[in-house]
Amino acid sequence: MAGARGQGETVAAGVLRERNRLAAELHDTVAQGLTSMHLLLDAADREWTREPGQARQLVRQAAAAARENLAEARRLIHDLAPAELDGGSLPEVLRGLCAGLEGARFRLEGEPRRLEWRVEGAVLRAAQGALANVRRHARASAAVVTLTYQPYAVALDVWDDGVGFDPSGSGGGDGLRLLRRRVGYLGGTAAVESTPGGGTVVSVCLPAPAPAPAPAPAPAPAPAPAPAPAPAPAPAPDRA
Structure with a gap:
C-alpha cells in the first residue's frame, strides 16, 4: 500500500485547492454581498427621519442585494456536491x-x-x-x-x-x-x-427513505357512445 502514497498526496493537494477556491468564492460573493447590505441598511437608518424617500430607496437596494446574495449562496451549496458523483x-x-x-x-x-x-x-x-x-x-x-x-x-x-x-x-x-x-x-x-x-x-x-412509487397513470377515458342511427323514413302512402 505504500505505492499509493503519491496518490494520497495528490488527493490531499486537490482538497486544499478546492478549499481555497471555495474560500475565495465566499469572500468575493457572499461576504461582499453581506457587506453591501450592511452599508445600505446603515445609510437607510441615518436617512430615515430626514429623507424617508431616500431611506426607502436604500432599503430596496439592500433587498435586491439580499436576493442576489441568496442566489449566490444557493449556487455555492450546489457546487459543494461531490463532483465525483456527476460522472457515475x-x-x-x-x-x-x-x-x-x-x-x-x-x-x-x-x-x-x-x-x-x-x-x-x-x-x-x-x-x-x-x-x-x-x-x-x-x-x-x-x-x-x-x-x-x-x-x-x-x-x-x-x-x-x-x-x-x-x-x-x-x-x-x-x-x-x-x-x-x-x-x-x-x-x-x-x-x-x-x-x-x-x-x-x-x-x-x-x-434514506425509498422514493415514493410513481402515481398510477390515469385510466383512459371511456369512448364516447356511438350516435343512435337515424330513424328510417316512413313509407310513402299508397295512392293506387
Missing part, C-alpha cells in the same frame, strides 16, 4: 476508489437506488476518509468497502486488517468527531470499532 452512481464511484487502493475490494448489498445528493455525498466522504486512513496508517494487506441499501437507510462499512488502534485514545478522536458531525447533520450515525493489532471497522448509517 455511488456504487460505481466507491468501486473506483477501491480499484485505486491495493488490496481493497468493493461489495454491494441490496438494490441500488439514487439517493438525495447530501446523503450520497456524506457516504462518499466517509469512504474516502476511511480509505485514506487505511492508506496512511493501517499498514493493512486487505480492506473491504461494503455499501448496503436498506428499505429506509443506506449503510457503509469499511473494514481493514491493519494494525488497529485504541478508539478511546488520541488515535481516532478528531476524525471520528468530524465524521459523526457530518452524518449527524443528516440524522445518521457513525462508529469505529478497533483494537491494537486487530484491524478497524468504520460504520456509517444514514436515513
Whole structure:
C-alpha cells in the first residue's frame, strides 16, 4: 500500500485547492454581498427621519442585494456536491476508489437506488476518509468497502486488517468527531470499532427513505357512445 502514497498526496493537494477556491468564492460573493447590505441598511437608518424617500430607496437596494446574495449562496451549496458523483452512481464511484487502493475490494448489498445528493455525498466522504486512513496508517494487506441499501437507510462499512488502534485514545478522536458531525447533520450515525493489532471497522448509517412509487397513470377515458342511427323514413302512402 505504500505505492499509493503519491496518490494520497495528490488527493490531499486537490482538497486544499478546492478549499481555497471555495474560500475565495465566499469572500468575493457572499461576504461582499453581506457587506453591501450592511452599508445600505446603515445609510437607510441615518436617512430615515430626514429623507424617508431616500431611506426607502436604500432599503430596496439592500433587498435586491439580499436576493442576489441568496442566489449566490444557493449556487455555492450546489457546487459543494461531490463532483465525483456527476460522472457515475455511488456504487460505481466507491468501486473506483477501491480499484485505486491495493488490496481493497468493493461489495454491494441490496438494490441500488439514487439517493438525495447530501446523503450520497456524506457516504462518499466517509469512504474516502476511511480509505485514506487505511492508506496512511493501517499498514493493512486487505480492506473491504461494503455499501448496503436498506428499505429506509443506506449503510457503509469499511473494514481493514491493519494494525488497529485504541478508539478511546488520541488515535481516532478528531476524525471520528468530524465524521459523526457530518452524518449527524443528516440524522445518521457513525462508529469505529478497533483494537491494537486487530484491524478497524468504520460504520456509517444514514436515513434514506425509498422514493415514493410513481402515481398510477390515469385510466383512459371511456369512448364516447356511438350516435343512435337515424330513424328510417316512413313509407310513402299508397295512392293506387
